[in-house]
Amino acid sequence: MTYDFDEIIDRTNTDSFKWDKYKDRDIIPLWVADMDFKSAPPIINALENVAKSGVYGYWHTPDELIEVVIKRLENRHHWKIQKEWIVWLPGMVPGLTLSCLVVGNDGDEVMTTVPVYGPFMRAPLATRKNLVKVPLQLVNNRWTFDFDAIRAAITPRTKVFMLCNPYNPAGTVFTKEELQTLSDICIEHNIVICADEIHCDLILDETKKHISIATLNKKIENQSITLLSPSKTFNIAGLGCSFAVIPNDEIRSKFAAIRSIIQPEVSAFAYQAALAAYRDSEEWHQQLLVYLRKNHDFILQEMNTFKGFKMQPLEATYLAWIDTRESEIENVAKIIEDAGVAISEGGMSFDGKGFIRLNFGTQMRRLEAAIWRMRKVLF
Template identity: 75%
Template sequence: MIYDFDELIDRANTNSFKWDKYAGKDIIPLWVADMDFKSATPILEALENVTKQGVMGYWHVPDELVEVTVKRLAEHHHWDVPKEWIVWLPGMVPGLTLTCMCVGQDDDEVITTVPIYGPFMKAPLAARKKLVKVPLQLEDNRWTFDFEAIKAAITPRTRVFMLCNPYNPGGTVFTREELQTLADICLANNIVICADEIHCDLILDITKQHISIATLSPEIARQTVTLLSPSKTFNIAGLGCSFAVIPDDELRAKYAAMRYILEPMISAYAFEAALAAYRDGEEWRQQLLAYLRKNHAYILQEMNTFKGFKMLPLDATYLAWIDVREAGIENIAQKLEEAGVGISEGAFFFDGAGFIRLNFGTQTSLLQEAISRMKKVLELK
């Protein structure tokens, strides 16, 4: 089946978090990580079947979803995961907070690298932990870890390292060597890794491969909570279906018990959409990746034509991370909104001031119109 990713979907006045931010204004929203493409036909059919059944009661996880997920982890992550290791969640963000709550005591420390997706900053605080930030470093035009800084930040109270791979923002897919070095540091200091791998099926650079850090060894697997979901890949984030893979029995039991106390049950729509995505959505995903790669090439070229703008190629994700520090423009988000383009300010990503994030998971025609509007207010090189 051929999918039409060029089809314009009118999302205005639909209570869309992304589009209704600018309700009544002629602004193209390229901010939050929410694509403008229709989901795959099997997903839409699955949702329709739930509606036809007509009873919106509580659901448990379908056996077939568990089987399909285990199969996918084996095929895509080269990871043999017993189904008992999986804890189902209503979202990835709650999974971050749960990990911080389940590991260590009040006032223990959680390390993460910055800039980083906003909820990474909030999860430790919600769990009564102290947040410790370590900046990424730019090396060979690529954002990566500063291992010496990470080691220097570790104290006897460090309990968790929050990892994002592929990285948001910045799009880095970390290499096996980088992940092994991080794993060795965490093993040596008895630190649990909470690995957000939600963008792992959105690899743009075909020379790069996503590696789940938990697959490096049984030892590191026992000290890792891996968070995964079909939500970003298949554009079903609003439905809320994610899962954690937790090999350690004691940690998993604590995590699962706390999950059912603190979080809502997952809906039939979420379970059935996840099942359809993982079982029947690969054709859609491959066509999506081809479309995103073209959009990425276009945005990469255009962003680097603006004076003071610098965008590096992304390994993964549909979220361009653009350095605008040399542009010398105050209130750049406001200026772009006045031109009719809505982006995310780097400050939301904590220590990302001087950057902007632009979502190119939309129709190419909208991107072209957005670039045209930006050219009217920004100087070209």
């Protein structure tokens, strides 16, 4: 079956967080990370079936979904997990917060690299931890770790390293060697790695392969919390279904106990959508990747034509990370918004001052229209 990713879906006046932020304004929103494509038909059918039941009470996790996840991690990540290791969550961000909460004591340190997705910086502070930020470095047109800086920033109070892989917003898929070095550092200092791998099924560079850091060795597996979800890949983020894989019994027990009293249960809609995504929607997923790769190549070419703009090729995600510092334009995001295109400003959102993030997970016609508008104010 061929899916039509060019179909324009009118999301205005639907209470869409992405679109109705600019209600009654002629704005093409390329900011928050959800896509403008219809989800796969099996997902839509699954949601319709739940709706038709007419009863929307509490659900436990479907046994088949657990089995599908276990098989998926073994086949795609080469990771054999036990079903007891899985803790279901109403979203990935709650998993970040819980990870900071259950590891270490008040005043201990959580380290992450920057620029990074905003909740990586907010979750430690919300859980009474001290945030330690280490900048990424650009090496051979690719954003990666500065291991010397990471080592230098570690203190006896560093308890958690928050890893984003694939990386939001820089688009990096970290290599086995990079992950092994990070793993060695964390094992040496007894640091737990909380790995957000929510974009692991959105690999654009076909020469790259996602590796879950927990698969490197048993020591780091036992010092890891891995966060996963079908939400970004299958465009079902609004339904709220994620999960943590936590092999360490002590960490998992604390994590699950607190989750049960401060977060809502996952809904029937979310569970059934996740099952349909993972079990029945792989053909849709593969066609999505083909479409996103074309969008990526278009945006990469266009962004690098604007004076003072630099975009490196992404290895994963549908979120372009664009360096605008050499343009010497103040308030780039505001100027682009005034031209009719909304993007994310890098400084406030990601601790990446002078950068912007552009979501190209939309129809090509919208991207072409957005570039036309941007050309009116950028040269």
